[in-house]
Structures are given as C-alpha cells and as structure tokens.
Amino acid sequence: MKRRDFIYLSGAAGAGAMVLPGFMAMGKPIEQEEALNYVDVRIKKELADVALNTAKSKGATYADMRIGRYLSQAVITRENRVQNVGNSESYGVGIRVIANGCWGFAAGNAVTKDGVAKIAERAVAVAKANAKIGGKPVQLAPQKGYGEVSWKTPIEKNAFEVPIKEKIDLLLTANGEAMKGGASFVNSMIFAINEQKYFASTDGSYIDQDIHRIYPNFSVTKRDVEIGGFESRAALSMPCGMGYEYLTPVESEKVHGVVTRYKKRYDIIEDIKNATKNAGEKLMSKSVEPGKYDLVLDPSHLWLTIHESVAHPTELDRVLGYEANYAGTSFLSVDKLKSGNFHFGSKNMNIVADRDQAGSLGAVGYDDEGVKPTNFQIVKDGVLSNFQTIRDQAHIIGLDHSQGCCYAQSWDDVQFQRMPNVSLAPGKTPLSVDDMIKGVEKGIYIVGNGSFSIDQQRYNFQFGGQLFYEIKNGKIVGMLNDVAYQATNQEFWNSLVAVCDERDYRLGGAFNDGKGQPSQSNAVSHGSSTARFNGVNVINTKRKIG
Incomplete structure (x- = not known):
C-alpha cells in the first residue's frame, strides 16, 4: 500500500509516526520496499576487519563488533478504521573491547571504514578510562572462533514481503466479526520485527544472522x-x-x-x-469466592508465571545484585546453587533453558557475543541446578563456558545478560488436559495472562488471567470472574503435582521484556504443557465502591 492510499483509507496524515510499544530500537521511517534490501555480507566483513584491527592496534586485548539493521513494522486498527501503519529502520555499529582489563563500548551510525575505525578508537579509550577506576580484570570464558557462518530464522513467508493492504484487510475483517458479535470496542494489530545482525570478534568469528519475529494481537x-x-x-x-x-x-x-x-x-x-x-x-x-483451590494453568497463562517467578530470579546478574533497580534482585543466591539441595519446587518441576527452540522468540544461531547457545537445565526434579550466564560471568559459578545468554536490543546498546527461552518441561506420563481436569474436585482452570505483581526479590507474587472456569467434581461448571492467585515462590512451585505430556506443549512469550539501565527490551518465549498446582490461595479482585 502506498502512502497516499493509506491516508485515503485512514484519514490520518501522520502515517509515518508509528506507535510500537515496547521497542527501543526505533529509527527512521522507511517505505516497506526498502526493508527488503539487504547489506552485502562482504561489505560487513571488510568493515569488521577494519574495526577489529583498529581496536587491537590501539591496545585492546579483545574486541567484538556488531553491525545491526533493525526493522520494525506495525499495522494498527480500531473498529472499521486504520489507526496507524509504519515501517522503521535503525542501522549502525556497536563495538565492545577489553583494554587494560576493563570493558569499553562505543557505537555510531557512520557505517563506513573511517566511521568504524573512529568508533573502535573511542571504545578503547573508554576501556582505558574505566581501568583507571580499578577493580578486578574482566575474566572471559574461552570461546572458539567459528569463521564465516550464517543463520536465519526458518520462515516460510517474510512478513515484510506481505502487502500492507493484505494485513489491513485481515485486521478489519477480524474487527468486523467482533462488531457483528456485539463488541462495543475492538482494536487489532500486527507487529513484525526483522533483526539483521552481523557479529565479528578477535576470536575469529564472522557471523551473519537474519532473525524474524511476529505478533498479531487484539482486544x-x-x-x-x-x-x-x-x-x-x-x-x-x-x-x-x-x-x-x-x-x-x-x-x-x-x-x-x-x-x-x-x-x-x-x-x-x-x-x-x-x-x-x-x-x-x-x-x-459470578465473582469468585476467595479460598484455597487447585489450579489448572494453561500454557497461555503459565508462561508469564514462569517468566516472572523462575526466569528472572535465575539470571546470575540479578542473583549477584548487579541488576537491582529495574524490577529488583532475586531470592536465590550462589550459595543455594552450590549447596546442591535447594528445593525450588516439587519433583515435577523441571526447568530447561535454550535459544534454539523452533518458533521461539529467543531462537538464534549465536548470541550477541558469538557463542553458539546450549541447552541447559536450571531446575532438575525440583532442585536448583544452574543460573543463566554469559562469558564474563561463567567463572563465578565455576563454569568453563558461556551458556549463550548475551543480547543487545540494538546496535547502539551494549550487550549484556538476557534470559534465553526458559520453559517447564512436559510430564513424562501420558496426561491430557481433559484427564487432568477430571481429577480436580475444587479448582479453577485459568487461560491467558493478565495483570501481575511480584516483590523486589521475586518471592511473593500475585497473578491474574484472561478467562477463569470453575471446576467441581472433575467438571467445568461455568465461568468465574475477579480471580487472582497469591503465593510465595517456593510455596507455589512445591504445589506443582502434575504436568500434561508433550502433546500439550506450547509456547507463550514476551515481545518486550525490559531490563537494565539504560533499559533494553528483549523477546523471549516460555514453553509448558498445562500444569496443576494444588491448594493455592485465590483472592477476589473486584473493587468495592463506598
């Protein structure tokens, strides 16, 4: 769709001013056709060699550089009209170095040989200035170079190739169905992201990646x-x-x-x-009666509970207190990990981490410091067994390698520890959702994620949802409202009594998980099958007037 056609359809003159919440890597508006123009990988390698050689000549003992082209598209509608359409591009270079034992980082959008050389010089100067403050030298886990390699999200249809009109027609058709069904208000949208990232390091890696994500949504x-x-x-x-x-x-x-x-x-x-x-x-x-219930939690709901109560608390920087101002630290500690007997949850709790799960938001071939991600277990049979780490953290918990958990939201942000996909493994015994519900005497089946609250150490929490169904004597008997459950972290996960098998396994996730100062946004998935938690405290959230 051309710009003049959009203005005609929507009556909005500000079509280029896209509103895309949760993404910091916004750049200049572009036409959709421009999004399909890729930068030649040979040019990227030439620029990388200039950056790395300049950094070493100025005194860096290690250097990596990322050339990033970040594309965002949003199509947003309400009832029978288009509210906004836009495409944006952010393009530049970030260079990270170690000099005199300290990190230095610099970035710029002058993607030329002279430009990247100046950025590399500035990064080394920053590292040397940091070294004057003192502190322990950076200790990197060893990492072999991969040479020239590439990776692409295995997609069937590039969202940026699909005409805007086709997306608008789909959303307006969906809105029309809602209005025919008696909706008072409806809005719908499609967000698409394409990260074209090139990583090179003095370890000998030249990695070209083409990463795609999509999010349709409505209310x-x-x-x-x-x-x-x-x-x-x-x-x-x-x-x-x-x-x-x-x-x-x-x-x-x-x-x-x-x-x-x-x-x-x-x-x-x-x-x-x-x-x-x-x-x-x-x-x-009807409004829920407060009390103790057995909860049957659908993956469309449980992903957020996993995200907030398991994935964030097991980030090593949060455990160490390096990450504190943005959403707090963690109730976990290195001592709890090293003890080997800290019971996070019941024996049914098996939490695994990965960045290669097909269809997941976190899927990449290599992380943002050139590490090929590994799958690792965070909780095994209820016992804490690992934390999430990157190269300069691994030695803190006795690892000799990074787990590939490094990410930056854009070329002008320094990469740091971000969670991979963190998921609850499905049960090993055949169990369907229908069979799980049949075993519940007094319970609530919760679908979809809603509001939540969690304390500064990720220990006490409260979660709502989208849909709530009352279970009595093994049957769903009707819908409930005003439901939220409260628990402490260990109390909740130790109440986990059953998980459906792999046939029910599905991914949920966050397009815009925030962390750090300055804040960065990360996309991450959390998988699970439907799970049952016994004897959880449920409250009524209905506001009383007067």
Whole structure:
C-alpha cells in the first residue's frame, strides 16, 4: 500500500509516526520496499576487519563488533478504521573491547571504514578510562572462533514481503466479526520485527544472522449499559519467531469443550469471534469466592508465571545484585546453587533453558557475543541446578563456558545478560488436559495472562488471567470472574503435582521484556504443557465502591 492510499483509507496524515510499544530500537521511517534490501555480507566483513584491527592496534586485548539493521513494522486498527501503519529502520555499529582489563563500548551510525575505525578508537579509550577506576580484570570464558557462518530464522513467508493492504484487510475483517458479535470496542494489530545482525570478534568469528519475529494481537470489549459494567478479552495469540505463515490457521482444538487453543499456527478470525463471546460471558459470570483451590494453568497463562517467578530470579546478574533497580534482585543466591539441595519446587518441576527452540522468540544461531547457545537445565526434579550466564560471568559459578545468554536490543546498546527461552518441561506420563481436569474436585482452570505483581526479590507474587472456569467434581461448571492467585515462590512451585505430556506443549512469550539501565527490551518465549498446582490461595479482585 502506498502512502497516499493509506491516508485515503485512514484519514490520518501522520502515517509515518508509528506507535510500537515496547521497542527501543526505533529509527527512521522507511517505505516497506526498502526493508527488503539487504547489506552485502562482504561489505560487513571488510568493515569488521577494519574495526577489529583498529581496536587491537590501539591496545585492546579483545574486541567484538556488531553491525545491526533493525526493522520494525506495525499495522494498527480500531473498529472499521486504520489507526496507524509504519515501517522503521535503525542501522549502525556497536563495538565492545577489553583494554587494560576493563570493558569499553562505543557505537555510531557512520557505517563506513573511517566511521568504524573512529568508533573502535573511542571504545578503547573508554576501556582505558574505566581501568583507571580499578577493580578486578574482566575474566572471559574461552570461546572458539567459528569463521564465516550464517543463520536465519526458518520462515516460510517474510512478513515484510506481505502487502500492507493484505494485513489491513485481515485486521478489519477480524474487527468486523467482533462488531457483528456485539463488541462495543475492538482494536487489532500486527507487529513484525526483522533483526539483521552481523557479529565479528578477535576470536575469529564472522557471523551473519537474519532473525524474524511476529505478533498479531487484539482486544475486544463489551459493555452492559444497564448495569454499567464492561469486560474485555485479549487475543490468545502468542508472539513467536516465525514469518507471516503464523497467521495461516491450522491446529486449533477445544479443551473440555470450552476453550479453543492454538498450536503452531493462529486463526485470528476464530479467536476474535470466541473473544467477543467470552467478553459477554464474563459480564454474566459470578465473582469468585476467595479460598484455597487447585489450579489448572494453561500454557497461555503459565508462561508469564514462569517468566516472572523462575526466569528472572535465575539470571546470575540479578542473583549477584548487579541488576537491582529495574524490577529488583532475586531470592536465590550462589550459595543455594552450590549447596546442591535447594528445593525450588516439587519433583515435577523441571526447568530447561535454550535459544534454539523452533518458533521461539529467543531462537538464534549465536548470541550477541558469538557463542553458539546450549541447552541447559536450571531446575532438575525440583532442585536448583544452574543460573543463566554469559562469558564474563561463567567463572563465578565455576563454569568453563558461556551458556549463550548475551543480547543487545540494538546496535547502539551494549550487550549484556538476557534470559534465553526458559520453559517447564512436559510430564513424562501420558496426561491430557481433559484427564487432568477430571481429577480436580475444587479448582479453577485459568487461560491467558493478565495483570501481575511480584516483590523486589521475586518471592511473593500475585497473578491474574484472561478467562477463569470453575471446576467441581472433575467438571467445568461455568465461568468465574475477579480471580487472582497469591503465593510465595517456593510455596507455589512445591504445589506443582502434575504436568500434561508433550502433546500439550506450547509456547507463550514476551515481545518486550525490559531490563537494565539504560533499559533494553528483549523477546523471549516460555514453553509448558498445562500444569496443576494444588491448594493455592485465590483472592477476589473486584473493587468495592463506598
């Protein structure tokens, strides 16, 4: 769609001013066709050699450089109109060095031989200035060079090749279905990201990567004029590391005859119809009675609980207190890890980390310091067994290698420790969701993520959701509302009594997980099968007036 066509359809003159929440790596507006122009890898290697040789000549004992081209696209609609469309590009170079035992970093958007040489000189100067402050020298885990290699997200259809009009038509059709179903308000959107990243280091790596992510989303709201209330339901889609093929609807299923769930692909039309119906049902649903319940948590909900209560607390920099101001530290410690007997949860709790899971947001061939990621276990049979590390952290917990957990949101941000995909492993005994529900006497089945709260050490927390279904004597008997559960971290994970098998395994995730100062945004997935937690405290969140 040309700009003049968009202005005609939407009546908005500010089409270039895209609003894409959660992404810091915004750059200049570009036309969609420009997003498909790639930089020749031979040019990148020439620039890399200039940067690395300059850094070494100025006194660096180690150097790496990243040439990054970050593309973002958003198509945003509301009811029967387009609110915003935009494409943006951010392009530049970041260079990190060690000189006199200290880190130095510099970045710039002059992507020329002279430009990268000056950036490299500045990075070395920063490192030498840092060295005057003192402190222990940087200790890097060894890393072999890979030579010239490349990796690309295995996509079927590049989202940036799909015409804007096709995306608008899909979203407006979805909105129309919601309005036909009685929705009072509806908005929908498609976000697409393409990271074209080139990494080179004095270890001998020249790594070219082409990473794709996509996120369709919507929110439907229904009002009841008579009672003066309203209820909403967001999409049950999940952001993922796929191309536009994610929006090719296949593999949906009904669970217990109630909730439609989506496996590897997503049907936005079907979901928005169901969401509109659900919003009406929520208006008529009864408010939950506070008390102890057995919770059956769908992966569309459980991913966020895993993210906040397991993934963040096991980041080593957070454990050490280096990361504190942005969302706190951790209740865990290196001593708890080294003891070998800290029971994080029940024997059913097996937490694994990876950055190569197909379709995941965190999937890459190499991290942002040239490490090929490994799969590793964080919790085994309920016992804490590892933390997330990068090259200059590995020695702190006795590792001789990085686990490939380094990432920077853009070329002008220094890379640092970010979580990989952190997931709850499925159960080994055959168990379906229907069978799990049959075993529950008094419980609640929770679908979708909602509001949450967690303390500064990631220990006490509260989580809500999108949909809540009451379970009595092994059957779903109706919808509930105003539900949230509260627990301490260990209390909650030790109440884990069952996990469905791998047939139910699905990914959820965050497109914009924040960390650090200055803050950076990271995309990460968390997988699980549906899981049951017994005897969890449930509260009523309904606000009382007066």
